[in-house]
Amino acid sequence: MLSLLRGKREPIHDFPGGIHPPENKARSTAAPIRPGPLPHELVLPLNMHVGAPARPVVALDETVLKGQLIAESQGRISAPVHAPTSGRITAIEDRPVQHPSGMTVTCIVLEPDGREAWAELEYRPDWAATDPAALLEQVRHSGLAGLGGAGFPTAVKADPGEDTRIEQLIINAAECEPYITADDRLMRERSPGIIRGIRMLAHLLRPDEILVGIEDNKPEAIQALRSAAEGTDIEIRVVPTRYPSGGEKQLIQLLTGKEVPAGDLPARVGVICQNVATAYGIYRYLEHGEPLLSRITTVTGDAVSHPGNYEVLVGTPVKDLLACAGLDADRLGKLVTGGPMMGFTLPEPAAPVVKTSTCLIASTPEELPEPPPEQPCIRCGACAEVCPANLLPQQLYWYAKNDEFERAQQHNLMDCIECGACAYVCPSHIPLVQYYQYAKGEIRNQEAETAKADRARQRFEARQERIERQKAEKEARRRERREAQRRKQEAAPSGDDGTRSDAAVQASATSAGGGSAASGGSDGSGSGNGDDESRADERARRMKQLKVTYNKANKQWKQAQAAFNKAQRDGADNLDQLSANVDKLRTRADEARAELDALVQEAKTDVEAATGRDLKTLKKEATDAELAARRKAKEVQAAREAGATEQAQSLEREHEQLRQDADDKAAWLKRVMEEQGMKEDE
Amino acid sequence: MTILTAIIALLALAAVFGALLGYASEKLKVEGDPVVDQIDAILPQTQCGQCGHPGCRPYAEAIAAGEEHNKCPPGGEQTIQELSDLLGRDFLPLDEEHGEEDVKRVAYIREDECIGCTKCIQACPVDAIIGAAQKMHTVIEDECTGCDLCVEPCPVDCIDMVPVEETLESWHRERPPGVGGRPETYIPVENLA
Numbered sequence: 001m002l003s004l005l006r007g008k009r010e011p012i013h014d015f016p017g018g019i020h021p022p023e024n025k026a027r028s029t030a031a032p033i034r035p036g037p038l039p040h041e042l043v044l045p046l047n048m049h050v051g052a053p054a055r056p057v058v059a060l061d062e063t064v065l066k067g068q069l070i071a072e073s074q075g076r077i078s079a080p081v082h083a084p085t086s087g088r089i090t091a092i093e094d095r096p097v098q099h100p101s102g103m104t105v106t107c108i109v110l111e112p113d114g115r116e117a118w119a120e121l122e123y124r125p126d127w128a129a130t131d132p133a134a135l136l137e138q139v140r141h142s143g144l145a146g147l148g149g150a151g152f153p154t155a156v157k158a159d160p161g162e163d164t165r166i167e168q169l170i171i172n173a174a175e176c177e178p179y180i181t182a183d184d185r186l187m188r189e190r191s192p193g194i195i196r197g198i199r200m201l202a203h204l205l206r207p208d209e210i211l212v213g214i215e216d217n218k219p220e221a222i223q224a225l226r227s228a229a230e231g232t233d234i235e236i237r238v239v240p241t242r243y244p245s246g247g248e249k250q251l252i253q254l255l256t257g258k259e260v261p262a263g264d265l266p267a268r269v270g271v272i273c274q275n276v277a278t279a280y281g282i283y284r285y286l287e288h289g290e291p292l293l294s295r296i297t298t299v300t301g302d303a304v305s306h307p308g309n310y311e312v313l314v315g316t317p318v319k320d321l322l323a324c325a326g327l328d329a330d331r332l333g334k335l336v337t338g339g340p341m342m343g344f345t346l347p348e349p350a351a352p353v354v355k356t357s358t359c360l361i362a363s364t365p366e367e368l369p370e371p372p373p374e375q376p377c378i379r380c381g382a383c384a385e386v387c388p389a390n391l392l393p394q395q396l397y398w399y400a401k402n403d404e405f406e407r408a409q410q411h412n413l414m415d416c417i418e419c420g421a422c423a424y425v426c427p428s429h430i431p432l433v434q435y436y437q438y439a440k441g442e443i444r445n446q447e448a449e450t451a452k453a454d455r456a457r458q459r460f461e462a463r464q465e466r467i468e469r470q471k472a473e474k475e476a477r478r479r480e481r482r483e484a485q486r487r488k489q490e491a492a493p494s495g496d497d498g499t500r501s502d503a504a505v506q507a508s509a510t511s512a513g514g515g516s517a518a519s520g521g522s523d524g525s526g527s528g529n530g531d532d533e534s535r536a537d538e539r540a541r542r543m544k545q546l547k548v549t550y551n552k553a554n555k556q557w558k559q560a561q562a563a564f565n566k567a568q569r570d571g572a573d574n575l576d577q578l579s580a581n582v583d584k585l586r587t588r589a590d591e592a593r594a595e596l597d598a599l600v601q602e603a604k605t606d607v608e609a610a611t612g613r614d615l616k617t618l619k620k621e622a623t624d625a626e627l628a629a630r631r632k633a634k635e636v637q638a639a640r641e642a643g644a645t646e647q648a649q650s651l652e653r654e655h656e657q658l659r660q661d662a663d664d665k666a667a668w669l670k671r672v673m674e675e676q677g678m679k680e681d682e
Numbered sequence: 683m684t685i686l687t688a689i690i691a692l693l694a695l696a697a698v699f700g701a702l703l704g705y706a707s708e709k710l711k712v713e714g715d716p717v718v719d720q721i722d723a724i725l726p727q728t729q730c731g732q733c734g735h736p737g738c739r740p741y742a743e744a745i746a747a748g749e750e751h752n753k754c755p756p757g758g759e760q761t762i763q764e765l766s767d768l769l770g771r772d773f774l775p776l777d778e779e780h781g782e783e784d785v786k787r788v789a790y791i792r793e794d795e796c797i798g799c800t801k802c803i804q805a806c807p808v809d810a811i812i813g814a815a816q817k818m819h820t821v822i823e824d825e826c827t828g829c830d831l832c833v834e835p836c837p838v839d840c841i842d843m844v845p846v847e848e849t850l851e852s853w854h855r856e857r858p859p860g861v862g863g864r865p866e867t868y869i870p871v872e873n874l875a
Contacts, residue, residue, distance in 0.1 A: 441854015
């Protein structure tokens with residue numbers, strides 16, 4: 001019978017391993033696809049696909065129409081989200097989703113209004129005449145993401161890059177996992193649409209061959225596809241039923257004999273694989289303008305009275321869908337999502353059906369009992385025989401169990417597709433896949449940590465380098481300034497005001513250059529000789545000392561005074577002593593102050609002797625020059641604003657002269673004071 | 683005569699190989715110290731200074747020079763184990779003097795309280811704090827190594843070290859309990875004797 005169905009025998013290759021678990025498909029294939037419920041709220045997670053989560057583009061309380069964009073894709077690997085029906089946005093918040101951890105994810109919550117009012121849709125009936133690149137851009141907005149369960153954004157997958165030649169486009173209709181019949185029913189009922197979708201994909205990818213891989217346990221679907229594909233170049237290839245023939249890499253190997261390299265994508269060997277429901281989604285989008293709003297999900301298990309396939313709006317809470325299928329809550333044991341082999345127990349029935357939800361199994365405790373306790377591995381090797389990826393599951397098990405992740409990686413743990421065939425045949429009931437998932441997660445986290453550490457190292461080193469560089473630059477600038485000052489001093493004439501003595505200039509040059517003061521040459525005219533120099537230094541040191549002494553004494557005196565005042569208020573006994581203390585400190589502070597004043601006076605006299613003017617005059621001159629320069633600057637500004645360019649230019653020149661003069665005078669004043677061991681505040 | 687031939691032959695060989703080795707040591711000289719690089723690659727790069735060195739690289743150099751390899755609390759036992767494997771030294775328990783192994787944390791600035799003093803920016807060894815004088819500062823969470831160095835300089839104490847929360851990306855299944863790891867599945871045994 002089967003060979004009759006196959007018609008001519010195409011060459012079918014093989015993949016290693018595989019198992020034949022009980023199919024349990026019959027009860028959900030009996031009834032045609034039924035519409036799912038319209039729940040009182042739809043919960044739409046922003047990360048229903050692989051890649052960056054979508055970004056909401058609607059506000060709270062906004063009314064949206066069916067098919068309207070409510071979250072746009074972010075980045076290249078991402079997919080948008082559309083409103084599955086018309087209604088009001090009631091919340092954008094964290095809600096539990098279908099994930100084994102039971103964690104929450106940001107979701108858009110939509111309250112349907114029941115009107116089913118459509119937004120304006122963009123049709124693309126002329127797709128066959130459209131440039132593939134433009135068409136691909138269109139598909140990006142469809143919200144389609146691998147409906148077979150992986151959720152990889154369809155547009156990204158359909159864009160292998162300019163220089164990649166696609167030899168085979170494979171449509172995955174194998175649906176090898178037990179219980180699931182969503183694709184089977186879809187093919188039986190909507191084959192023409194699927195075939196049109198496949199042709200659209202072929203238009204995008206321009207492959208040499210188009211192959212549809214389907215397991216031989218779906219004769220009606222095969223028949224339907226065959227008749228729909230009549231007269232096209234689409235080949236329907238029937239493969240024997242064996243789990244996991246629907247795994248992407250396994251199906252590619254079955255149909256083409258090509259093996260996808262470890263850690264690489266099928267496009268590397270010239271193959272693109274898309275799920276059959278995804279092809280149908282593309283057809284709905286391009287010919288009817290409908291983005292991905294609903295999907296066909298199998299609801300089965302002994303705890304529901306109407307098992308079958310439901311066309312469910314994306315975002316429908318699982319509990320609403322189960323109620324629609326007639327759930328008997330008393331009989332419910334485990335609630336499994338995604339199939340018995342690769343799925344997981346759903347921790348939270350309020351979680352929504354998403355784009356990747358292929359199947360829900362509401363099982364009774366007898367149907368899917370708790371797994372028996374784990375026993376020691378007896379090294380029977382049954383797991384290695386069934387592994388479809390040609391790995392050594394028991395070796396990986398030992399490594400994962402003992403946290404030897406590096407060795408596990410050497411044994412290609414990352415190529416494990418987590419199909420569960422090894423755990424299924426394990427006579428010791430070892431939850432092998434869970435061990436691998438644990439090890440993979442640890443490895444991924446460690447890799448993330450290493451990447452972060454590398455980044456931290458780079459940032460740390462860059463920072464160190466920057467600090468060093470800034471320090472060097474600062475040092476270079478300082479040196480340059482000193483050098484420039486020295487040169488200017490050497491080159492400067494003995495003074496436009498005629499009063500600056502050569503000796504003073506020379507002496508200041510030496511001190512500014514950081515040289516020893518004693519070596520400052522003097523050629524006679526008087527005041528700035530070496531003796532003076534050392535006297536000034538001595539004075540500067542003494543002044544500093546005195547200043548410290550004075551400050552200290554003054555502070556102590558103030559403290560003593562405060563203590564004395566407090567004692568007086570409190571009526572303490574040792575007033576005399578305190579009072580004596582205050583006086584003593586007061587005297588000390590006064591003495592220091594007096595000596596300091598005397599020194600400052602002496603320094604001022606010396607300044608006068610050296611320059612022929614007293615310090616006050618010098619300070620006044622410097623201030624006057626500065627003021628003149630600033631006034632001139634204002635004039636320049638005014639002239640510029642008035643538009644008198646020539647006048648401004650001549651003023652500018654004057655200003656420059658004045659500014660130079662002022663700077664010179666200020667620098668000179670500073671130097672003279674430094675020479676005499678004074679700081680500006682004295 | 684035979685012995686002379688043998689000696690000459692050996693000497694000639696020694697000269698040839700000596701020259702070869704000498705040439706190789708010049709020509710194939712390795713720049714830098716590869717051991718330090720390897721140690722540095724194992725250290726967690728928090729740059730926290732808990733080991734007493736100003737960063738991970740200096741500590742890597744110190745370890746290569748013979749310092750004990752158990753002074754890195756952020757790395758914990760795993761780092762010590764890896765260093766022991768690399769250096770062929772014995773495993774040492776973590777030196778408590780330098781701190782204890784803790785959960786991963788990142789700095790968080792309570793932004794209302796930040797006065798914009800830039801002190802934490804200067805303290806951060808990996809430039810993971812952004813802000814300017816008189817402006818609010820904030821931590822780039824992804825780049826923060828959790829080194830703690832910004833907490834001390836903050837004059838208004840507005841920096842908290844918060845534990846890193848698990849995300850959907852970092853979550854993974856736990857290791858199964860193993861053989862006999864599920865006491866609820868034990869079969870009760872009654873001793874009749």
